[in-house]
Amino acid sequence: MITILRIGHRPFRDKRITTHCALVARAFLADEILIDTKDEKIEQNLEKIRQKFGGKFKIKTGINWKKAIREHKGIKIHLTMYGMKIDEAIEEIKDKKDDLLIIIGAEKVPPIVYEKADYNISVGNQPHSEVAALAIILDRITKQKWIDKKYDAEIQIHPSNKGKIVGAR
């Protein structure tokens, strides 16, 4: 089970970035995303995508993030540009079967997150994007399984070099 925890979400300012985080979480095979601030719009958007494209991805908003971190039984990962190198971190966690909690912040993240995380992991030590960082770590954790993932869904897209081929259930 892979859970993403998004903290510091501000519905007006972060609407699109957090939506991208949630879509990436789903597309790269996480099981759910928890978002600290209540945001029904994002919940509805993701639920619409899930209904059309399939799967069991869950989204919950209005989450007490400190409690979510405290009560998580498995490995807690915090993505930050200050963290240890992703390849070394993946080497350490790859054979562990624990549930994973992957924490991504919006702006500045409180020190307690660094402290409570089992791993602070950097996806490169340059400033870029939590959307990209999440995709890269899920790519490594799932061992690229997202590439061939298919759902029994209303919309099914068939890969093609020259156009749009959309199937249906």
Added chain:
Amino acid sequence: MITILRIGHRPFRDKRITTHCALVARAFLADEILIDTKDEKIEQNLEKIRQKFGGKFKIKTGINWKKAIREHKGIKIHLTMYGMKIDEAIEEIKDKKDDLLIIIGAEKVPPIVYEKADYNISVGNQPHSEVAALAIILDRITKQKWIDKKYDAEIQIHPSNKGKIVGAR
């Protein structure tokens, strides 16, 4: 040389997503990003990052994107959820030494982009994020070289599992 071309950028609506695309382009070792709509704010933001964190990444906005595609001499890649599978595409292009142009759209992309691209490539056939798609394809194209990239820069971050270690030139 790897150039990213961002089309359909709307400065108000897309400011943050396009900024994330530009930061990802830089962090994952593309050489420049061209953005169709003029946007001095994004140019300034990226230039500030470059001055602090180093490198030679270039950003240009207010670009005629049709001309940019037409005049590109090397391989033209368009990232789309409808495209061919990334692993198969990378297999085809990995030994070619041509300059790459990687096109990412904001909302709906005009059919001409699909037609003019040598490769329409999907980073998974699920809806997610151009920020994530760009990171994943650059990860594959650069063969993970971004992980160890260092700059002689004002700010240098040293990977660490438990805190922030920031060096300086």
